[in-house]
Amino acid sequence: MVPSQSNTVPATVVNDQTGIGPRLRARRKVRGMSLQQVAARAEVSIGLLSQIERGLSMPSVRSLRAICAALEMPVGWLFDGPDAGQPDPVVVPRHRRRVLDLGDKGMVKELMTPDDCRGIQMMRLVIRPGGASGSTAYNHPEGAKCGTVLSGVLGLELDGVTHRIEAGDSFAFDATRMIRFWAEGVDETVVIWVVSPAVY
Structure with missing residues (x-):
């Protein structure tokens, strides 16, 4: 926990x-x-x-x-990102991802979808050991979330129930559910996180 x-x-x-x-x-x-x-x-x-x-x-x-x-x-x-002219409305090259470092939350978010795509948003989350979304659960008024763990172990709490999600495992849930998440163990956790609609 x-x-x-x-x-x-x-x-x-x-x-x-x-x-x-x-x-x-x-x-x-x-x-x-x-x-x-x-x-x-x-x-x-x-x-x-x-x-x-x-x-x-x-x-x-x-x-x-x-x-x-x-x-x-x-x-x-x-979000930080290279200033290289008009962004492609379809493709986001790896080196053009915009990045938001959440500092003491121990988490970095990389936007992987173009800004014009508001119906869905994909992010790469890097959660350092001890990093977390916060001590208080939150939700969104609509939509859904899903993702997969690329490395490490993700702790995910949904409506008070805790799930342990290991590398290779995936998840999905309604965005209206109350959630918290964090990196479990001593290793960095990397997650592909998808939300619909976009939140950033």
Whole structure:
């Protein structure tokens, strides 16, 4: 089972000076919004938002989507990717994948589908030992999720029931179910994760 993590301020200092936090802060400045305004719209604390902007804390998926919605920006803008002109609407070469490093959550997500494909989204998740989606289960209002474990062992909790998914095993479930997931053991876990509709 994944170790319990705080819902507010993680004990680990992330020091994410070039990633999510500074990009959110830049977008907030462009929009001319205060920390208080964004926090109120996203329904997160001002303190947490400030720590996220300063690169000292990483938001949950739910909080990240809420903050981006408050800033009227797609979450996809936070993914790193090579700037090589107009992307192909069908093919995403390996070297062109956009990457989101979730820092203290111990997870890196690589987008494997083009941005224009909103009906479905495929990601490659690399979960470091001890890495997890968070201590609180979450869900989405519609759609489905499926995937396969390429290496390592994935711990997956669905509606309070824990599943151990080993390399070569696959899974599928409705996105409305409450989930948490994490890397089990001492090895890195690599997962191909598919969601419908796209969430980033």
